[in-house]
Each structure stands twice: as C-alpha cells, then as structure tokens.
Amino acid sequence: MNLHRRRTALVGVGALTAGLLLTSPQSAEAANLVKNPGFETAGTDDMPYCWEKSGWGDNDFSFATVADAHSGAKAMKVTLTRRVEGDRKALITESTDCAPVVTAGKQYDLSLWYKSTTPDTAVTLFRHDATAGWQYWTDLKTLDMASGYTRATVRTPEVPAGTDRITWGVSVYGTGSVTTDDYTMEQVPDTLPPPQCTGTGDQCANGSWSVLPTQNPVRSMHSVVLNNGKVLLIAGSGNSEENFNAGTFTSAVYDPANGTYKVIPTPKDMFCAGHIQLQDGRVLVMSGNKAYPVTGGHGYEGFKDSYIFDPTTETYSKTNDLNDGHWYPSATELGNGDVISFGGLREDSSGSVTAEYWSDKDQAWQPLWKVNQTWSFWGLYPSMILMQDGRLFYSGSHVFGNNIPGTGSAVYDYDANTVTQIPGLQRKDERDQSASVLLPPAQDQRVLTIGGGNIDTNPDGNRLTDVIDLKQASPSYVAGPPLPQGTVDLGNGKVPETGDQGKMYVSAVLLPDGKVLETGGALHNRANPVYESSIYDPDAGTFDPVAADPEARGYHSSAFLLPDGRVMATGDNPGNGSWNHNVSIYTPPYLYKGTRPTITSVINQEWKYGDTQRITVDRPIAKAELIRPAAVTHSSDPNQRFVDLPLAVDGNNVDLNVTSNPNLAPPGWYMLFAVDANGVPSVAKWVHLQGPAALAATAPSAHVHSFADSLGGKVSGPGKKRSSQKVSTTISGCDRHYGSVNVCVPTVFPSEVKRTTAARCTWLKQNHYGRLKINGRDDPLGLDRNRDGLACGKADVRKR
Secondary structure, eight states: OOOOOOOOOOOOSSOTTOOOOOOSOOOOOSSOOOSSTTSOSBOSTTSBTTEEEEEESSEEEEEEEESOOSSSSOEEEEEEEEESSOEEEEEEOSSTTTSOBOOTTOOEEEEEEEEESOSOEEEEEEEEETTTEEEEEEEEEEOOOEEEEEEEEEEOOOOOTTEEEEEEEEEEOSSEEEEEEEEEEEEOOOOOOOOOOOSOHHHHHHOEEEEOSSOOSSOOOEEEEOTTSOEEEEEETOSOHHHHHHTOOEEEEEETTTTEEEEEEOSSOOTTOEEEEOTTSOEEEEOOEEEOOOTTSOOOEEOOOEEEEETTTTEEEEOOOOSSOOBSOOOEEOTTSOEEEOOOBOTTSSBOOOOEEEETTTTEEOOGGGSOOOOOOOOBSOOEEEOTTSOEEEOSOBBSSOOOSSSSOEEEETTTTEEEEOOOOTTGGGOBTOEEEEOSSGGGOEEEEEOOBOTTTOOOOOOOEEEEETTSSSOOOEEOOOOOOOEEESSSSEEEOOTTOOOBSOEEEEOTTSOEEEEOOEEETTEEEEEOEEEEETTTTEEEEEOOOSSOOOTTOEEEEOTTSOEEEEOOOOTTSOOOOOEEEEEOGGGGSSOOOOEEEESOSEEETTOEEEEEESSOOSEEEEEOOOEEBTTBOTTOOEEEOOEEEETTEEEEEOOSOTTTSOSEEEEEEEEOTTSOBOOOEEEEEEOHHHHSTTSOOOOOOOOSOSOOSOEEOOOOOOSOBOOOTTTTSEETTBSOTTOOEESSOOTTSOSSHHHHHHHHHHTTOOOEEBOSSOOTTOOOTTOSSEETOHHHHSOO
C-alpha cells in the first residue's frame, strides 16, 4: 500500500528559493534566449557563465564540465551515485543577467541535446513572479535513456500573468548521469487570428443552455462519464421510500450521440452510494441505502455491499463486502490504482470511523487489519483530493451540517497515519455541499472551494470561495473572490439575490480551456433554487458571470463535462419530495469562437507514465490535456482533474509528454483534448493511462518536488480504536414528523421565517409542500395546533 510518500525538502546547492527581485529586464531580440547555451564561457564556482548548481534532497552527486560535447568543446554532466530523495540539475542562473525574459501569455519552444544513463530525468522550469520571487513552475518532459546525443524539444505552457523571467534545466532524480549541450529557447509566434464569433453576441460572451427534449427516466443523483462516452446515471430508489419498499432500484445509461437512455437493472439501493472509475474503465460502487429513517427510531443506514458496473456489458456484478456500512462515503483513486474511502453512515445509522481500501491487484476490499486507521469520523462525502506526493488533502467540502473538528481542512498522510490541520478555510461550518476542485492544471496543485451552507442552522447559502496553493511549504487557504449573484426563487418567482446571498449545492466542472464552470445551487436546505452560473479563470483569479441553467439544480443535482466539450446538468430534489427529470446542456463560449481543431489521429491509445505520445491535428494548437471523466454526486467529485501535456510541435505532428508521476494523473481512462490559441477545444479522444512498470514496487519514484513539507498545523495520530461515531438521526436536516420520508420539512427554517405557525406554513406553501400528515404524536415545529393529524390546516394558522 505504498502511497508514494512525500519527500521532505533539504537545502540544496543553488538558490531555488532565493526570491531575487529582478529589475531592468533584458531585451529578447536574439532568437535564442539562452546565454552561453553550450557552456563554452567559464564562470564562477566551477560552473560555466550563466549556469548554477541546483537541487535538493538526500543524494550524492557531482557536476562536471566535460569535453564530451555535442558541438564546441564543452558540455555539462550531472551525476547521481546515490539517491534517497530529491534531484540535482544544472540550471540557468536566477539573475537579471542570465534568466531569459518572457512575456505573459506567450509560449516558448525549448530544446537541448543530451545523453543519459538513467530514465529518471525531466526538463524542469522555474519562473520569477514579480511579487513572490522565484518559484518552481512545472516539469515539462521526461527524457528517454540515450547512449548517443539526442535532441529533446518541448513547448512551455502559456506564461502566467506576473511572470517576467524563467529559468530551466534538466533534473536528474535517479542514479546515473545526464550530459547536456546546446540549449535553445525561442518564443512561439502567434498562429491564429482573433476569434470570429459564430453565434449571437450573448452566446459568444456567455454561452447558452438548452433543455433536452427527452427527460431522464430515472431519479438519478449519481453521474459517471464512461470511457465509451456514455453516462451512467445511478438512482437506486431515487430517494423514494415507495420505490425502496417495492424493491425498485434503477440506473440508466445515457448516450449523448443519439440522445437515448437505457434503463439498467440495478441489484441494490445505490441511493447515496460512493463511486469511482477503476483504471480499467469499470465503475466501482460502494455501499448505499440499507434503510430509510424511522421517526423516533434510527436514521439512514448504509450497507456493506459493493458492486462493479461494466460499461461493455452494462451490467453490475458484486465484489466482496466492505468492512463497514458507508451511506455517503468518499472515494479517491491513488497513484497506484488502488482506492481509499472514508466516512458515511453505518448499518446502525451511526457514523463510520473505518477507512476502506480497495486493492487493484487483488480486485477486492482489503480486510480491516491490512488498512491503516485513525478511527476518525470524516463526515459524509468528505472531499479527499490526491496530492502530488500521495497524501490526501481534505478540502473542507462535505455534506450535511458542521465540518470536522479543528480548522475544517486537513492533510492526511496514509503511510504515517497522521492528520495535520490546514488553516484559512472561511466559516468552516457553512461549507455543507460546497464544491472543491483541483484547479487546472493538476501540476499547479491549487484547490478552489466554492459556496456552501449548513442544513442544521439553515442560513442563506454563502458567496465564499477559498483558494489554497499546496506547493507552499506550509499552505493555507486564502479568500478568493465572492461568487457572483444571480436570481433566487423564494416561492413567488425569481428575484435578484441581495446582501451576502450565495448558494449551496454547487456544481463545479473543469473545462478543456483550463477554466472552471460553477453552476446550479439553492439558497436554503432543499429549497429556493438559485439561477446563476459563472466561469472561474485560475490565472486571473476571477469569476465571469455567464448564462444560467434555466432549470432548478439544487439537492441531488449534478453537472459534468461531456467528451464533446459541452456540460450536462441533471437532477434536483427539493424538500417537497418532487424530482426534476429535465436535462440541460450548456454550450460554453469557446464553442462559439469558430472552427474547432480536430485530433485526426492518436498513434497509440495505450499510454504509460513518462511517455512521449504522438498525435496529429488539422491545424495549430496551443495546448493539450487529459481530463479525468466525472464521477459526481452531491457537489462532490474529488477525482476530477486536468493534467497538462507539454507538447513539441512539428507541423501537424504534436508530441505530448506524459507526466512520470502517477499521483498527478492516477491510472485510468482520460479524455484527451487539443486546444487552440483561442481556447477552442477539439472533441476529445479517449486514451488509457497505465503503466505496470511505473507502478511496480521496484520502479523509480516519480519526480516529486519539495512542497507542503513544513506544515504548521496541529498534528494528530490514530485515536483510540472504536466502532463508530454517534450521529443524530436528523443528520439530513429533515424533521420526519411530517409527511412521507420522501419529504424534507427542515428541522430549522430559514432565519427570515418568523417562528410562528402561520409564517412556517406560509413558507411551506410557497415551496409547494402540499398536504402534510403528522407522523406519531409529536409536533416539534408547532404545525398542527388543532391536533387533527394534519399540518398547516386553516385552524392551525388562524390567529388566536
């Protein structure tokens, strides 16, 4: 169960964190922006002019200027003879005299000649931010072993805003040597004219929504994009006690190509289960609903069963059981293809403190004694995001009520079995059904958390956003820009949001142009839908309001990216027990910017870590990426990620460089998009990323840079072994004394509703609750004042 533990940074040779303030940028007139590219001019510290020794970690190394040159008289040889962690590299000196000047938004072609006796090498970039100083940027390309001089070329991503210079070199992070010579760096010329709008002005600025003519036939709350481009929509009982009692459990497969649905026999009530794509493309579904709540008895209960859905046969098959029940569990794939899961409710409706571990090798859930346990209750659908070194970042997004104790965000180290609190999350107990995403690209290791509320106290959903940079030594959330406001239906039609009104039940979708669509939501616990969508730009750190989904998308809704670059939104299950079967499709602005590039061929659909893979395109592109297909429910998809593929361009042939780090892109099927300079994406091609050699225990570790290695928060180890966490039977925020179990009368009404029978009954009427029977003799909300067994009758609301 090696989860590729993090590497602790040691001070290396060179000034990677010196934070030099650069002034008087040099001219970029020369075609080659690298000074002393062939190491011919001597410098200081036994290094050529404009080159410095760099690196970090526990390793034995040497730097040498050698005569074994590709051209001229000299080359640079970096050798590692022993390596526990870290790397060594000859890097262009971080100074005003030597570091090449760059322009934000531009790309640069890099090349060098090399010989290598180790496969553990990468072209590594650092950038100088005008405010923050020098910092690691990204790894671009893994170099194959080569006995004779071989040319390596790669194109940088667009230079981020605020960056004025970069430096780069070859990192050596395995035993062996790399000899390099003849470096070049040239700015890529602009290849596209300005975009031409192909729709209306509003469509080109804001995109457009359409509602499909065919409704979703099932009450699905789980959406999984399959590796054949279809969508698995899981309902189980669909939050319907009638379906549950009848044993009617459903799923459907939607085919975007022809707009049809196929209802799939479903063996168990997978209502509020966990799910994730395995690396072979099948879908692992864990737990679900064993029982609905009983007034005065138990709450929801989770069963131990687990199933696999096969996209080829469109059938479910049973796996071995989980160790515990988990209604609302998390599911995160690790870099070795295994899956780890936390949280949810047990078979007795208490909170599960049991971590579960799926072994890809064994194709089975591991017995309890094989799984590290902290005996912590992580809540329901805790958002656990895989970090680049194999640790897990709990973002603070969750479902129902308050957050976990402490700061509401944490880093979990499975190997060390420790939890470290992470500070900065705003109003941690109002992030119920917020959304968290690993921002594009995954290499940047930044997470955005959006909105939320609290079903226990039922405040207005908020406008809060928080961003964290996990590359920092001691990362902390910082406040992001407030969510844009839209309109809200308070029971009498749509009105503009006011004050600090935002939303919970947020859906967040990574787009192929490198931005994030947030959409849907509601102001209160299963009530008052908010009509607002916006696009977040990770580079600018801003939200841009766009067209809003015309359909209500609150509780049990989801939105997700389709392979054609559009976004599909489905579901909505307000507290009155109704269900929205209408399906919406969003066409983003980039699909109104002119002709789309086309990937005309993918030479190989089977990819391995560290590979260079060739595709052909019909015209120039600016970037390419892998996007993991969605597996989303309840605002939660912690496996959603966008992985940049640095490219080398030769006409219509484009070589894509695949990360050597499986923690950045866990194995499995991905959508491959090619995107032009105007942000217009191709239709995706499917590729299968795997690598038995890369994942073997004896394989070299990935190139993991020093980050999050000096966490300052409180650290806790395993607690005392226990069976469960006590949880209220009203954890879902519903008072079961009223109506059927499908109906959710809130335990706490919104704060603007006066605490009178008349005011509460008016609110229930405005939100279409209809006739509500009293279950049992109790009436905790005071809705049946004449005690006739019906809530909110005329006599109940008559003034006295």
